[in-house]
Amino acid sequence: MIMITCSVEGCNLPPTYRGLCGLHYQRWVRHGDPTIVLRKISRKTEPVEDRFWNKIKKDGECWIWSEPDGKFSYNGKRQMAARYAYELLVGPLSQKEFLFHECNNKLCVNPQHLTANRYTHPILTHCARGHERSGYNLIIDSKTGKAHCRKCRQLTDRKRRAKNKQEVMN
Numbered sequence: 001m002i003m004i005t006c007s008v009e010g011c012n013l014p015p016t017y018r019g020l021c022g023l024h025y026q027r028w029v030r031h032g033d034p035t036i037v038l039r040k041i042s043r044k045t046e047p048v049e050d051r052f053w054n055k056i057k058k059d060g061e062c063w064i065w066s067e068p069d070g071k072f073s074y075n076g077k078r079q080m081a082a083r084y085a086y087e088l089l090v091g092p093l094s095q096k097e098f099l100f101h102e103c104n105n106k107l108c109v110n111p112q113h114l115t116a117n118r119y120t121h122p123i124l125t126h127c128a129r130g131h132e133r134s135g136y137n138l139i140i141d142s143k144t145g146k147a148h149c150r151k152c153r154q155l156t157d158r159k160r161r162a163k164n165k166q167e168v169m170n
Helices: 022-031 048-054 081-089 150-169
Strands: 056-059 062-065 071-074 077-080 097-101 114-118 138-140 147-149
Touching: 048 056, 048 071, 048 081, 062 081, 071 081, 077 081, 081 097, 081 114, 138 150, 147 150
Parallel strands: none
Antiparallel strands: 056 062, 071 077, 097 114, 138 147
């Protein structure tokens, strides 16, 4: 019995598309050549601290992190850039410590604007919808220590119940 293989020389995989195996077909689709092999450029050539400082723009007193998600990768971990800056310039933080931005700019990584807060997330005075987070309207999650707005939680619950009710009727 004759075994049909990929048309690329040296590849013994069975063809799936246009006489090419899946790997070589994808290379042909992406690059126009099934034999091309692209290597990832390793970031290991640039020291971690240099990569970190290259992504900061000093804007007045705030040091603005250039990536919108506010995260930084190193040693296979992805964490908040502000936390990395704080640990680099001030000292280590425990897993139970969170950073509060005194300047209210979440992309700021200036350690002078960061305050370590133990056990709970910092409680902001208002939620994203503008409701005041205090008194009866403040809910603190007993497991995570995060603060939530009672009015926003009620709105979310009403929408969810209405949606579930509609799905049951259909």
